[in-house]
Amino acid sequence: MVEVILKKGKEKAALQRHPWIFSGALDKVKGSPANGEVVRVLAADKEFLAYGYFNEKSRVAVRMLEWDEAKTIDRSWYQQKIRTAIASRAHVLRNGDTNTCRLVFSEADFLPGLIVDRYADFLSLQIxxxxxxxxxxxxxxxxxxxxxxxxxxxxxxxxARGHEDLEVTNGLLWGENPPEFLEVKENGIIYHINIAGGQKSGFYCDQRDNRQILAAYTAGKTVLDCFSYSGGFSLNSFKAGAAHVTSVDSSALALETLQQNIDLNGFDKVHSTVIQSDVNKQLRAFKEEGKKFDVIVLDPPKYAPSRSALDRAARAYKDLNRHGMGLLESGGLLATFSCSGAVDIETFKQIIAWAALDAGKEIQIVKQFSQPEDHPVRISFPEGEYLKGLLLRVL
Known part of the structure; x- marks a missing residue:
């Protein structure tokens, strides 16, 4: 097996079980490993550290897999890791109210670069x-x-595949193609999702718990769900008895799916408004109309894909939240999220404080949101904690 030797003093992260070795930490590569080949990672004194995937094209030169030198990275090894990951989520699917969740979450399950989501009887893979x-x-x-x-x-x-010198792929790997609209259930709510043409792996199951938590605050309220996609927060608000729900998204397909989901669950469209628009543009339009809401959800896409984009992302998050705060009456609630791993929760709170200052609002933090248990965070890999959110009361 090819050996990768680290520079002196660069073994600390590996000893602490962090799964990434950056290219600048490498001293020597003994051999010519193919990208993706499993290699032995050694400290400068030749002490064994771990096995990992090598990739000379990536800034993360080695993705660590196994710290036990006696283990062999073969089919049996993969089977044990996958079995363990699936077993740890079994209770999420056991009660019959939910048949969709994340089964494998990359580094958190010791399988860096593998995401497996279950949607009813179909699996969606991201490699x-x-x-x-x-x-x-x-x-x-x-x-x-x-x-x-x-x-x-x-x-x-x-x-992310481009960083590994891989081409993007999309298509059937085995078995039957999923239907254009596959029916799944989450927290007792039925959804039509589109695996092939939808965003990410097909559905955002990482907001499962947060949708249910927020719904408890929406009975009898007017709700604005921004970046609504196929309607996770909207549908949970309907189920909880919201007086009216306005859903805004730029995707026509997402809103078509949302309309189907409203019908599937028997919710009354009289109490629903669906708007295809850029969210920031629509928030400004609501302000000009003098529109107000009781509860607003801001669940934007990833504004900071890396730390280099942090300053630009901070401005985008601040402006978005400033617009949202301006549409709430005193006592109104804002549920605001970031799925950018580069934005930690303390940075996010600071951005929200700046937004409140610019909006001339006093706010309280009522609750802090995070990702659900099927998106666990390995203590040695804090970068896996990407989803964070705050429930705010505008005073």
Whole structure:
């Protein structure tokens, strides 16, 4: 096996079980490993540290897999990791109210670059590292064996693949193609989702808990759901008895799906307004109309894909939240989120404080949101904690 030797003093992160070794930490590579090949990672004194995927094209030169030198990275190793990940989520799907969740979450499950989401009887895969790409056939075989899905669909169209020198892919890997609108259930609410043409892996199951938490505040209220996508927060608000829900998204397909989801659950469209628009533009239009809401949800896409984009993202988050705060009466609630891993919760709170100052508003933090248990965070990999949110009361 090819050996990768680190520079003196660069072994600390590996000893602390952090799964990334950056290219600047490498001293020597003994051999010519292919991108995605498993290598032995050694400290400068030649002490064994771990096995990991090597990739000379990536800034993360080695993605660590296994710290036990006696283990072999083979099909059995992958099967054990996948079985453990699936078993840890079994209770999420057990009560019958939910049949969709994340089964494998990359580094959190010791499989860097592999995301597996379950949607009813179908699986959606995102393969984001060259190492997982090289093990793809074994992984598909294991998932078939463990879960007996109707079909496995490839949604590896994320820009992250470019950093690993991989082309984006999207299509059927095994079994049947999912229907254009697949019916799934989350917290007792029925959704039509579009795996092939939808965003990310097909549905944002990382907001499952937060949708239910926020819904408890919406009975009898007017709700504005921004970046609504297929209607997670909107539908939970309807179920909780909201007086009226306005959903805003720029995607026509997302809003078509939302309308179907309203019908599927038997909610009254008389109490629904659906608007296709850029959210920031629509928030300014609401202000000009003198429109006010009781509860507003701001769940934007990732504004900061990396730390280099942090300043620009901070301005975008501040402006978005400033506009949202201006549409709330005294006592109104703002549920605001960031899915940017580069924005930690303390930075996000500071951005919100700036937005409140610019909006001339006093606010209280009522509750803090995070990602659900099927998106766990390894204590040695805090970067996995990407989703954070705040429930704010405007005074």
């Amino acid at each position: 984001l590292s060259a190492g997982i790409e090289s093990a793809k056939e074994d992984i598909i075989s294991i998932l078939r064996e463990e879960l007996q899905p109707t079909g496995i669909f490839d949604k590896s169209d994320a820009t």
